[in-house]
Amino acid sequence: xxxxxxxxxxxxxxxxxxxxxxxxxxxxxxxxxxxxxxxxxxxxxxxxxxxxxxxxxxxxxxxxxxxxxxxxxxxxxxxxxxxxxxxxxxxxxxxxxxxxxxxxxxxxxxxxxxxxxxxxxxxxxxxxxxxxxxxxxxx
Amino acid sequence: xxxxxxxxxxxxxxxxxxxxxxxxxxxxxxxxxxxxxxxxxxxxxxxxxxxxxxxxxxxxxxxxxxxxxxxxxxxxxxxxxxxxxxxxxxxxxxxxxxxxxxxxxxxxxxxxxxxxxxxxxxxxxxxxxxxxxxxxxxx
DNA sequence: TCTTGACCTTCCAGTGACTGGAGGTTCTAT
DNA sequence: ATAGAACCTCCAGTCACTGGAAGGTCAAGA
Numbered sequence: 001x002x003x004x005x006x007x008x009x010x011x012x013x014x015x016x017x018x019x020x021x022x023x024x025x026x027x028x029x030x031x032x033x034x035x036x037x038x039x040x041x042x043x044x045x046x047x048x049x050x051x052x053x054x055x056x057x058x059x060x061x062x063x064x065x066x067x068x069x070x071x072x073x074x075x076x077x078x079x080x081x082x083x084x085x086x087x088x089x090x091x092x093x094x095x096x097x098x099x100x101x102x103x104x105x106x107x108x109x110x111x112x113x114x115x116x117x118x119x120x121x122x123x124x125x126x127x128x129x130x131x132x133x134x135x136x137x138x139x
Numbered sequence: 140x141x142x143x144x145x146x147x148x149x150x151x152x153x154x155x156x157x158x159x160x161x162x163x164x165x166x167x168x169x170x171x172x173x174x175x176x177x178x179x180x181x182x183x184x185x186x187x188x189x190x191x192x193x194x195x196x197x198x199x200x201x202x203x204x205x206x207x208x209x210x211x212x213x214x215x216x217x218x219x220x221x222x223x224x225x226x227x228x229x230x231x232x233x234x235x236x237x238x239x240x241x242x243x244x245x246x247x248x249x250x251x252x253x254x255x256x257x258x259x260x261x262x263x264x265x266x267x268x269x270x271x272x273x274x275x276x277x278x
Numbered sequence: 279t280c281t282t283g284a285c286c287t288t289c290c291a292g293t294g295a296c297t298g299g300a301g302g303t304t305c306t307a308t
Numbered sequence: 309a310t311a312g313a314a315c316c317t318c319c320a321g322t323c324a325c326t327g328g329a330a331g332g333t334c335a336a337g338a
Contacts, residue, residue: 004285014286015326023324033333035286051263056239059324069261076258080250083243083260090240094233100195101229104222111219119215121222124190143314153315154297162295172304174315198295 003028006038010046017046025049025063056086142167145177149185156185164188164202196225 006028007014020026021036026045028036038046048069052062061082068079110120145167146153159165160175165184167175177185187208191201200221207218249259 002286013326016324018287019325033286034288035333053324055242065261076250076260077252079258079260080247080252083247083250087240087243087247090236090243094236094240097195097229097233097236101226101233103194104226104229108219108222108226111215111222119218121215121218141315152297155295157316158296172315173317174304192295 001038001043003036003038006036006043006046009043011050012046020046020049023059025059025066056090057082061086140177140182142175142177145175145182145185148182150189151185159185159188162198164198164205194225195229200225 001009003014003017006012007017010017012020017026021028026042026049028038028042031037045066048066049062052065053059057065065079065082068082107121107124112120140148142153142156145151146156149156151159156165160167165181165188167177167181170176184205187205188201191204192198196204204218204221207221246260246263251259
């Protein structure tokens, strides 16, 4: 099957599939006319990649998962560990965003939001060292 | 003050400050020796940027907020609107991550995690069209 | 047969927001 | 005088694509 069909079947953009070939995640054969020829096994890999990426695994993690996937002797525990690490990362990101949301919500609450030219949000951003918002500093 | 002091005062890395100058977010004067000379007003901008970036505003949003910040006539309502839009974005990201976490947790729960070579996580990633996880497809 | 248009190819450049490094100048302390 | 820190510019790399130019191939219709 050509790249267009592979794209449709896998849910990955054509450009992305070519990119994945570039970085060695998939190695489709070539037809005589130079077109990429995707076998079912290639399509499997692409679907795997689509799914894993949509679950937030990085390209390098996908590479690792793929090699576990191909390795008939890999332990289920290895895959489980990678996934658990990923869950912890997701948890961390959620917590960060929730704290961010809290600060932003406080700012909006404190802001009268009319056409006056004083604004607590701007005040906070421009120094605000003595406002109620304590958790400044980079994450 | 030199870039090193500005970095320390603002909490932004030296490289980042130079980058911000490149893209026109800050315009420090130059001393005779070619060194950047940061005035208090420059430092204000840098602190503003540090804070706004840490709150998840993009560079372009920071540019907008800065121009509102400089504009003595801007309405508080404008700033409030930008912030509210940002909160909605943060909410969306949190929801995405929570759904992602649910799927990953389900996978880990289903995975026996021993040294057997069958693994529900890999099974899910490699097609898994008839597993219990429904929300595949790109976000 | 010719043409149109869809699909395919490669290659180069850009995204966002930095970060790292090379190679060179200036300042400061000893 | 000299060592080392701090500064300078410029170029390249990061991540995971995405867009576009310029051109080759294929299938269908006139």
